[in-house]
Amino acid sequence: MEIKAVVITAVLLCTKAWAQLPAFPGASGFGAAASGGRGGEVYHVTNLQDSGYGTFRDAVSKPDRTxxxxxxxxxxINDKIKASPRLTIAGQTAPGDGIVIYGNGVSFASNTIVRYLRFRGSSSMPRGACTVVADDLEDIIFDHVSIQWGRWDNLHLKNSSRVTFQHCLIGESIDPQRFGALFEGPTNVTVHHCLWIDNQSRNPKAKAGIEYINNVVYNWGVNGLVGGHSAENHYQDVINNYFIAGPQSTDKFIGMFSGTDHVYHTGNFADLNKNGKLDGRLVIDTDFVSATATLLPQPTHKAPIKVKVQDASSAYTEVCKQAGASLRRDGVDTRIISYLKSLGTTGEIFRTDSAAGGLVPLKTAAALADTDKDGIPDKWERVMKLNEKDPTDANKKNAEGYTNIERYFNELLLN
Known part of the structure; x- marks a missing residue:
């Protein structure tokens, strides 16, 4: 009985350790423990069509997939895509300049990992459409994702919990609203090292329980970061962000907070002079008090996998390098990052995606050979001492709890 008890205890400890395993090395915040499609089927996107076998739409149509x-x-895509739960979407595996999902929105479900993809709406999708929707779910992380050209908001997050957006680019929302994001009632949300750029307002609208850390907000129109300003209580930790005015910005980098918005803030900077230099001033209590927020002496949120916090200037440098699908930036994201680097002298809040210049062709390349179709190219299998003719070894776990295919994904970003 004692031996059995020891075995059970060991299993429980391992299960608990894996439950808190980061989705990938470097994942942090409330959504960082999402396991996605770990251990499930490996699905190959093989073509750029809207529907049918081998398409992105078909890939996300069933759960438990990598x-x-x-x-x-x-x-x-002509119609909105509704993704299934328990997915790992590894955009970094695409050859060439990667992937753009264009034309309409994509909605996600619980326990999902999304990395290194570009989601762009268009003026042809419905008037009230958002480019990315993450409503009514738990455990999701978006890492190095570009989200643009939404008609109502670029991003919508409602009644969800344990969510992370990290190193994302959320910008260039288009008519009729040209808003960045509406966070409507989610709790335990982390947004860190993201770029919010060329949105009229809502960067985001934080009607939420949120930690907002090391972000850069550039060239807002009417408002930068917006509070919940509703009857419900909301709690926002605003830490070491940089607000940089662009050509169309007002001085309202903080706006539309109310007494029900309970804000802890520290280490934030605002650069409002549009002089081409990063020389902002420290954000002080009166900036939030004038927006009628209720100030707190301590942060509210404590994510189990903490964000590595930088000072605001270092965060600006990091965002310039990393925000969006930055493994290989395409022409659209490169243009947008050039606006940010101008530090106030360039940038525009466009009305349509065509006015923004539309899509830019991507450089193409062939995929690496993968004999057993397990998602790990043959040359990587040899490096990792796996069998390139055995598809089952992709889902074998190491001592940390990562599968071999996840090891490939993670090491791919180091090369």
Whole structure:
């Protein structure tokens, strides 16, 4: 009985350790323990069509999948895509300049990992549509994702919990609203090292329980970061962010807070002079008090996997390098980052995606050979001492709890 008890205890300890395993090395915040499609089917996206076998739409149509890309380019979708739960979407596996999902929105479900993809709406999608929707779910992380050209908001997050957006680019929302994001009632949300750029307002609208750390907000129109300003109580930890005015910005980098917005803030800077230099001043209590927020002496939120916090100037440098699908930035994101680097002298809040210049062609390349179709290219299998003719070894776990295919994903970003 004692031996059995020891075995059970060991199993429980391992289970608990894996439950808190980061989705990938470097994942942090409330959504960082999402396991996605770990251990499930490996699905290859092989073409750029809107529907049918081998398409992105088909890839996300069933749960428990790890999705890799054997193709690169622009996937134009006519209708909204609704993704299933328990997915890992590894955009970093795409050859060439990667993938753009263009033309309409994508909604996600619980326990999902999304990395290194570009989601762009268009003026042709419905008036009230958002480019990315993450409503009514738990445990999701978006890492190095570009989200643009939403008609109502670029991003919508409602009644969800344990969510992380890290190193994302959320910008260039278009008519009729041209808003960045509406966070409507979610709790335990982490947004860190993201770029919010060329949105009229809502960067985001934080009607939420949120830790907002090391973000850069650039060239807002009417308002920068917006409070919940509702009858419900909301709690926002605003830490070491940089607010940088652009050509169309007002001085309202903080706006529309109310007494029900309970804010802890520290280490934030605002650069409002549009002089091409990063020389902002420290954000002080009166900036939030004038927006009628209720100030707190201590932060409210404590994510189990903490964000490594930088000072605001270092965060600006990090965001310039990393925000969006930055493994290989395409022409759209490169243009947008150039606005940010101008530090106040360039940037525009466009009304349509065509006014922004529209899509830019992506450089293409062939996928690496993968004999057993397990998602790990043959040359990587040899490096990792796996069998390139045995598809079952992709889902074998190491001592940490990562599968071999996850090891490939993670090491791919180091090369």
């Amino acid at each position: 999705i890799v890309f054997d193709t690169c380019g622009i996937i134009t």
